[in-house]
Amino acid sequence: MRVSFLYYEECPSHDLALERLREVMAEESIANEVEVIKVETEEQAHELRFVGSPTIRVDGQDIDPPIDSGYALTCRVYHLEDDRISPLPSKDMIRRALQSVANSRPG
Amino acid sequence: MANLKPGDNAIPFELPGVDDRRHALGDYADKESVAVVFTCNHCPYARAWEDRLIDIQADYAERGVQLLAISANDAKKYPADSFPRMKERSEEKGFNFPYLYDESQEVARAYGAERTPEIFLFDKGAILRYHGTVDDDYDDPAGVRKHYFRDALEAVLEGRHPLSAQTVPVGCTIKWK
Numbered sequence: 001m002r003v004s005f006l007y008y009e010e011c012p013s014h015d016l017a018l019e020r021l022r023e024v025m026a027e028e029s030i031a032n033e034v035e036v037i038k039v040e041t042e043e044q045a046h047e048l049r050f051v052g053s054p055t056i057r058v059d060g061q062d063i064d065p066p067i068d069s070g071y072a073l074t075c076r077v078y079h080l081e082d083d084r085i086s087p088l089p090s091k092d093m094i095r096r097a098l099q100s101v102a103n104s105r106p107g
Numbered sequence: 108m109a110n111l112k113p114g115d116n117a118i119p120f121e122l123p124g125v126d127d128r129r130h131a132l133g134d135y136a137d138k139e140s141v142a143v144v145f146t147c148n149h150c151p152y153a154r155a156w157e158d159r160l161i162d163i164q165a166d167y168a169e170r171g172v173q174l175l176a177i178s179a180n181d182a183k184k185y186p187a188d189s190f191p192r193m194k195e196r197s198e199e200k201g202f203n204f205p206y207l208y209d210e211s212q213e214v215a216r217a218y219g220a221e222r223t224p225e226i227f228l229f230d231k232g233a234i235l236r237y238h239g240t241v242d243d244d245y246d247d248p249a250g251v252r253k254h255y256f257r258d259a260l261e262a263v264l265e266g267r268h269p270l271s272a273q274t275v276p277v278g279c280t281i282k283w284k
Contacts (some may be wrong), residue, residue: 010280012152013246073183075279086246089149102273 001059001101004035008053011075013087017054024094045071053077056094063089063097109238110219111271117233120214122177122207125194130205139171140263143221143227145281147178148196149187152278153223157247158198163257164203170264174204179215180282215281225276228259236263239274
């Protein structure tokens, strides 16, 4: 399983989001390294299909696939399960994405 | 770093609002306290705190508190922050305070605002009494331990100096032209 974490430094929650990702991975007994990518330019944002910070991908799949979002150096809006808006994905959101990929792999 | 520090005078401005009226800071001189809040549409931090700002305006309106929200982001780079989209956002959320557009970014630059949201709270004499963030948990309203803005409002309305007169604004950077 390849887990990528893409961030833009001007969004202050990236360290907390990375910590949250690592916590969930530990809880799910996923020992893989997280590939951390700092996105620094608009060109890089386009190349990496970066819709905002933080972005987490599991085997290349966004944990919360964006709808109609452009690529930009920006902070990302997450719509949480209880209808709140947050700059951070919830632990449940991360967990579901990790489990979904793990369960789809041949056993 | 903000250009204003606690004890400094407010910097006057006049800006168009989403209600298609012009709003000058001086229009609110009769208020007990005015909070100038730099914010925007697209930033998740600004959006996470929107409901709490609406609640604060509702809770303190009768005590003479007025919030003035200002968006100064470059709408060319961030179309979600354009004036028409500000009108939509205000309508959608039911903002109970003016939402003003600082298209030239002169007001944001004069104040030295850097983040969205970022609060400048003035007393009745237009003296800055608090500068900073809303509270200590953007992610979870139930997890808030330090209600910096509310505490500062209480202090100002009681004629005291807030215990925390400055906190670090947490949010997206203002998108300069």
